[in-house]
Amino acid sequence: MKKQYIIPIFVPHLGCPNDCVFCNQKSISGQKKNMTKEEAKKIIENYLKNIKEEDSQIEIAFYGGSFTAIEKEKQEELLSLAYEYIKKGQVESIRISTRPDAIDKEILKRLKKYKVKTIELGVQSANNYILNKANRGHTFEDVKRASKMIRWNGFKLGHQMMVGLPESTRIDEINTAKSLIKLKPKMVRIYPVLVVKGTKLEQDYKKGKYEPLTVVQAVEVCKDLVRMFADKKIEIIRVGLQNTDEIDNPEKEGSEVVARTIPPSF
Numbered sequence: 435m436k437k438q439y440i441i442p443i444f445v446p447h448l449g450c451p452n453d454c455v456f457c458n459q460k461s462i463s464g465q466k467k468n469m470t471k472e473e474a475k476k477i478i479e480n481y482l483k484n485i486k487e488e489d490s491q492i493e494i495a496f497y498g499g500s501f502t503a504i505e506k507e508k509q510e511e512l513l514s515l516a517y518e519y520i521k522k523g524q525v526e527s528i529r530i531s532t533r534p535d536a537i538d539k540e541i542l543k544r545l546k547k548y549k550v551k552t553i554e555l556g557v558q559s560a561n562n563y564i565l566n567k568a569n570r571g572h573t574f575e576d577v578k579r580a581s582k583m584i585r586w587n588g589f590k591l592g593h594q595m596m597v598g599l600p601e602s603t604r605i606d607e608i609n610t611a612k613s614l615i616k617l618k619p620k621m622v623r624i625y626p627v628l629v630v631k632g633t634k635l636e637q638d639y640k641k642g643k644y645e646p647l648t649v650v651q652a653v654e655v656c657k658d659l660v661r662m663f664a665d666k667k668i669e670i671i672r673v674g675l676q677n678t679d680e681i682d683n684p685e686k687e688g689s690e691v692v693a694r695t696i697p698p699s700f
């Protein structure tokens with residue numbers, strides 16, 4: 435079996451039309467400046483140099499922000515760069531992550547042209563009240579519509595959901611998983627909320643208006659979610675945000691996390 439590699443390129447907050455209460459995309463992606471074609475090229479070349487296996491399956495992933503909401507020209511610039519590596523046979527596919535309300539026919543046509551294979555949607559919750567509280571700027575109806583369009587157009591669909599959003603209960607999170615299963619994603623990521631600097635959540639946490647989940651609460655709910663998705667053969671590609679210099683224990687220098695009840699080993 436071929437070994438799989440992902441070359442992650444973070445395109446922070448570009449074009450994102452709103453500010454979710456938990457998000458300071460620049461901290462979460464660890465990327466302080468906008469991504470240029472030159473910068474992306476350097477990252478790809480560097481990864482390719484270090485992937486030694488002959489028989490490997492390599493994917494370029496544009497993560498962070500809302501890829502399909504950035505200016506069209508910027509999308510084309512980055513996608514055409516990635517596509518060059520597909521044409522040369524050095525890379526097999528491209529994946530992107532985006533918002534559900536940044537998917538339409540024209541966008542999917544563009545993604546198809548550059549051989550994007552996987553589209554991950556930031557869903558976070560299936561409950562419109564909780565989405566509104568989190569200032570997501572879209573509803574669960576957008577998720578349903580985008581998910582169907584993605585699958586009907588032959589892309590691999592991924593979903594990202596969060597646990598511990600303001601006013602979200604364990605029942606809400608179980609209901610979110612049930613609603614997502616109906617939309618038939620191939621893969622999911624489950625992220626317990628972290629309180630990050632520079633966010634609305636940080637202000638609420640400091641005022642005592644928001645209480646993050648304890649690690650026990652997060653484990654309790656995540657284990658149920660994992661079981662639900664696994665039962666339906668939906669791949670769980672991540673539980674918990676990946677640790678980086680910025681996403682680390684609050685006492686570490688450079689950490690952007692304010693309250694870390696969810697440890698890096700989660």
Ligand code: SF4
Pocket residue numbers: 447450451452453454457458459498499500533556570
């Ligand atoms: S949509 Fe995504 S990038 Fe934009 S603020 Fe929300 S989490 Fe951050």
